[in-house]
Amino acid sequence: MDVKIITIFGATGNQGGSVARSLLKNPAFHVRGITRNPGSEASKALISQGAEIVQANGLNPDDMKAAFRGSWGVFLNINSDDKAFTNPESPSEFDMGKIIVDAAASAGVQHFVFSSGPPCSEMTNGKVSMKAMDMKYKTEQYLRSLGVFKSVLPLGPGWFLENFLTKEVAPVFGGFPYFPDDAGLLVFSTPCWGGKEDVPWLSISDDFGDIVQGALLDPETWNGHFIHGLSDIRSFKELTGDFQEVTSRRATWSPIQPSWEEFQTHGIHELEDVKLMFGFTQITGGKYFGTTTESHTASKLKKATAVALGYPEDKHGLVTVKEWFATRFGNATWCKENGITE
Template structure:
């Protein structure tokens, strides 16, 4: 693998560039001439990787399990963004390897490159710590451990843990609709598109920290990279528009004109019952009930910081005032869930 390692203080390497988070960051950074982007992928010939190449992105091959490949891919980079895939089947196939093992290898490989000064890691609050050991969501724990490893390594000037909220995009995946009671694709026997989840919060429905990954995530991380020292060791919640589940159904009905309603499940265990892959989501709902929705731990769950970061990034890449606004849930529904005519 041959990589141009010409010194450039604004070269950002992205691990997970073909995913939803990494792709959003790529699309934001390439519009700012002060940054160059290098995308790491295991398969440079994939369609998604080729699309990045067509955008002018430097696409390189590297396997996250091979430290020396990560080191080679990060040569000359100024900053790195890393998102490890918590949904990879390998964590559940009995191999014994964990997401932390992968994250540690990637972090070690980046440090060994010797040039990367700033790391932004897509992380999560420790469910075990904030629930005093009463609940453990595996993905959140692994990400929290990787975050701590990166901070303790002292291999970077700054480490910023980014905590993405709940993806609005979940509602565009038809295969997931049955898990949510059929919402927003499958009407029930009474003709309603019913959203059915456990309660989020302790005493009543609390706002869920929704984020529009495609439209907002990349700009928010871009905003962090404009001033990384300001966010060292500081959890940055990534939120577009916090709304409770009842509000989501009301917005959907108002925007689309389709009949919708919300039903609260009596127990977290009823959500995706019998599906092992849903265990982490059941534990997240349990965590939300035990902590009264402290999804980001002690960090502010509002969209205030995300709004500030997005505005700064859009301004830096030459966007206007209208583009600086976070995407609201009503506008997201209008752009993504309107029924076909």
């Protein structure tokens, strides 16, 4: 068997880790993970599953060329919140992206999957500038412009359902799904999304890696196609309704009005981009991926992976929001351990 090396930049992160775990199930692929800390628990876990781990710095061209040597494909996600980008005198996210892309091209990589984003500033006529999105879009355009890869596969990850597992974040959004109000109601409070309120929800653990693997199973078919990385499309109101149905706990969505600018970030740096995200989606009519949100591409890619890995037929589809909540919040023992009452 001709085993293809897939090198993952950020293999111990949420996105890269999901891709690695999916690909490790397929003997047609050899997973090589790039990390700055090969001694971390996350690195050790991947090694125990059969991954090769190499140490490299994304700002070091020689490191990256060595890491990509012999690779057939690459998955790249750059952490926009990396402290390396906070100093205006230091290299930017785009600078890192360019170094990584150039190294992959030099190493003869054929297929490049890139976690990207739409041109936020351009689409809002400068009204909203999300630096992370704009940097990723700029990197994507550079990646496409080289014309040396057999396929360039940009994709955008949706809103991580796994964020609901972090108790510390819940109060920022009204307390849902952990802290009920005085009336015993779990309130999810956000600005409106915009457009048809089609919010793209993504289970990183269940679907993201399989979507990426599906693209790598037939990369030239998907060349240049911006993939919407999602598991389910549900409005905020529908999401809390799904939660209520599978857990029997009262929940509701409370829109923050009249504008996205009313969303409070509480001085938390990471929430600034969340606030701007609402501005972006409201101004563009919900076009989080730059175009109207759709799930049929992700469904096809998930099924392709499921077939390749021999999943039972009931596992060929993307995980729905309702299924995700049922698995994580429908278990009485889990709820008891987390102090959630029925």
